[in-house]
Amino acid sequence: INDDTPSETLRERSLAAVAEYIKSGQARRVVVMTGAGISTAAGIPDFRSPETGLYANLAKLNLPEPEAVFDLRFFEKNPKPFYVLAKDLYPGNFHPTVSHVFISLLAKKGLLHQLFTQNIDCLERAAGIPSELIVEAHGSFASQRCIECKTSYPEDLMREHVARADVPRCIRGTECGGLVKPDIVFFHEALPSLFYERKDLVEKADLALVMGTSLQVHPFAGLPNYVPEGVPRVLFNMERVGSLGTQADDVLALGDCDAGVRELADLLGWREDLEAEWRSL
Ligand code: CNA
Numbered sequence: 001i002n003d004d005t006p007s008e009t010l011r012e013r014s015l016a017a018v019a020e021y022i023k024s025g026q027a028r029r030v031v032v033m034t035g036a037g038i039s040t041a042a043g044i045p046d047f048r049s050p051e052t053g054l055y056a057n058l059a060k061l062n063l064p065e066p067e068a069v070f071d072l073r074f075f076e077k078n079p080k081p082f083y084v085l086a087k088d089l090y091p092g093n094f095h096p097t098v099s100h101v102f103i104s105l106l107a108k109k110g111l112l113h114q115l116f117t118q119n120i121d122c123l124e125r126a127a128g129i130p131s132e133l134i135v136e137a138h139g140s141f142a143s144q145r146c147i148e149c150k151t152s153y154p155e156d157l158m159r160e161h162v163a164r165a166d167v168p169r170c171i172r173g174t175e176c177g178g179l180v181k182p183d184i185v186f187f188h189e190a191l192p193s194l195f196y197e198r199k200d201l202v203e204k205a206d207l208a209l210v211m212g213t214s215l216q217v218h219p220f221a222g223l224p225n226y227v228p229e230g231v232p233r234v235l236f237n238m239e240r241v242g243s244l245g246t247q248a249d250d251v252l253a254l255g256d257c258d259a260g261v262r263e264l265a266d267l268l269g270w271r272e273d274l275e276a277e278w279r280s281l
Contacts, residue, residue, distance in 0.1 A: 005248055006248065007232075007248050007249045008229075008230050008248045008249055009021070009230050009231065009232055009248075009249045010232050010249050010251070013249070013250065013251050013252075014251060015234070015251060015253055015260070015263055015264050015267055016267055017251070018207070018232060018234055018251055018264065018267075019264060019267035019268045021207065021232060022111070022207065022268060023268065026206060026207075027111060027206050027207035027232075028110075028111060028206060029111075029113035029201075029204055029205050029206050029207070030106050030111045030112055030113055030205065030206070030207045030208070030209065031113050031114050031115075031116070031201060031202050031204075031205035031207070031208050031209075031227070032103050032106070032112065032114075032115045032116070032208075032209045032210075032211065033115075033116045033117075033208070033209070033210045033211070033213065033220075033223050033224060034099075034103075034115065034116070034117045034118065034119060034124075034210075034211045034212055034213060035117075035118045035119065035211070035212050035213025035214065035215075036118070036119060036212060036213070037049075037211065037212020037213060037214075037237060037238065037257055038097060038099040038100060038119070038211050038212035038257055039094070039097060039100075039119055039121050039123055039212070040052070040212070041097040041098070041099075041256075041258050042094045042095055042096065042097050042121075042123060043094060044089060044094055044121055045057070045088075046212075046214075047066075047214075048214050048216065049238070054066070054069075054085065055067075058081075058085075061081040061084060061085075062081075063081055067187060068081070069081050069082050069085055070082070070184075070186045070187055071186060071187045071188065072147075072186040072187065072188045072189055073188060075147075075179070075181065075186060076147070076179065079167045079179050079181075080165075080167060082181075083161070083162065083165045083166065083167050084165045086141075086162050086165070086182070087162055087163065087165045089120070089121065089141070090141060090159070090162045090163075091121055091122040091123075091126075091140075091141050091142075092159075094121060094123060094126075095123075095126075095281065096123045096124075096126050096127035096278075096281055097123070097258055098258040098261060098262060098274065098275075098278050099211055099212065099236070099257045099258050099261050100123050100124060100126070100127035100129070101127050101274060101277050101278040101281070102261040102264075102265065102274060103115055103124070103127065103129055104127040104128045104129045104277065105265075105270060105273060105274060105277060107128075107129050107130055107133055112129070112133050113133075113201055113204065113205060114133055114134075114135060114198055114201045114202075115129060115133055115134050115135065116135045116137055116195070116198070116202075116220070116223055117134065117135070117136055117137065117138075118137055118138050118213060118217065118220050119136075119138075119140075120136070120138055120139060120140045120141055120182075120184045121140075121141070122140050122141060122142055124136075126281070127281065128281075135192075135194050135195055135198050136192070137185075137191055137192070137195045137220050138184055138185040138191070138217075138220070139182070139183045139184040139185045139192060140182070140183065140184060141182045141184060142183070143155075143182070143183045144158050144168075144180055144181060144182040144183060145180065145181070145183065146169075146170035146171075146172070146176060146178040146179070146180055147178055147179050147180070147181050148170065148176055148177075148178030148179075149170060149172065149176045149178060151170055151171060151172055151176070153168060153170070153171060153180045154171070157171075158180070158182075161180075167179065167180075168180040191219065191220075195219075195220075199223070199226070200226075202223055202224075202226040202227055203226050203227075203228060205227055205231055206231055207231065207232050207234070208224060208227045208231065208232070208233040208234070209233075209234050209236065210224050210233060210234070210235045210236070210237070210241075210242075210244060211235075211236040211237065211257050211261075212236065212237060212257050213237065213241065214239075214241055215241040215242035215244075221242060224242055224243065224244060225242075225243055227247075229247055229248070229249075230248070230249060231249065232249040232250070232251060233247060233249065233250045233251070234250075234251045234253060234264075235250070235251070235252050235253060235254070236253045236257040236260040236261060237253075237254065237257065238254065238255065238256070239254065240252060240254065261274075262274070
């Protein structure tokens with residue numbers, strides 16, 4: 001299949017045809033899969049964009065390789081680099097993007113079946129997407145605990161430590177003294193059980209949107225492959241990723257994802273709502 005292969009379900013492989021499909025009422029279970037690219041416009045760097053991505057800027061932390069900052073075994077030996085980074089990423093300082101608001105609009109219209117996000121910035125909740133429709137596949141900064149005894153750690157203390165890029169220790173003091181880590185999923189850690197419980201919803205989708213992800217991290221990267229043939233998949237991303245583009249009803253909206261969703265919103269007649277909602281946040 002190449003980009004000119006005729007579509008089966010859509011009139012053609014374009015955003016205009018996706019808008020028609022939604023307007024005709026055929027898309028009632030929209031599944032959205034997102035990554036760091038939907039938050040870069042909020043000022044949060046992604047991992048892999050050349051030059052601006054976190055991995056390109058971690059040299060100053062003297063890591064064996066950039067991924068080490070999110071590696072549990074490395075963290076156990078040297079937690080400081082993670083906390084240097086956490087200072088820049090910590091929720092509270094950022095505003096949801098137009099892409100987040102578009103997903104929230106889908107929810108308001110009763111079309112959002114499930115959002116699977118790899119992001120840990122909590123901007124989905126800040127955009128008003130109901131929590132029961134969100135799977136934070138890589139956890140989030142919303143809670144934290146001791147990595148040894150799992151005792152949870154208070155948010156106000158966490159905020160103070162992160163602001164100083166200081167490593168917090170278990171509140172049980174000398175009795176435990178373990179390192180405290182936010183409940184974000186590091187390499188070598190299991191994904192939340194909710195990811196596995198909700199994964200099947202992807203097979204039930206009648207439209208899938210993949211936004212701002214390099215699809216490099218497994219098992220999340222495999223999710224778009226569960227979308228059945230004949231169900232349109234739309235990619236809003238700077239670059240082509242994963243298997244997107246290889247099915248007959250794949251639409252590639254390559255470029256900035258906020259620009260892509262604005263174009264789709266125009267075609268749907270949702271643009272005013274989108275901008276008003278975004279400004280009101
Ligand atoms: P990634 O590997 O950094 O890929 C980001 C993708 O988004 C790339 O393909 C970029 O080309 C693309 N992109 C960047 N900016 C835009 C834009 N404005 N419009 C469209 N596309 C854009 O990040 P992934 O999410 O794929 O990797 C998974 C990791 C990244 C997860 O474990 C996350 O926890 C982690 N992460 C999250 C955040 C966050 O929460 N905001 C920030 C940085 C990393």
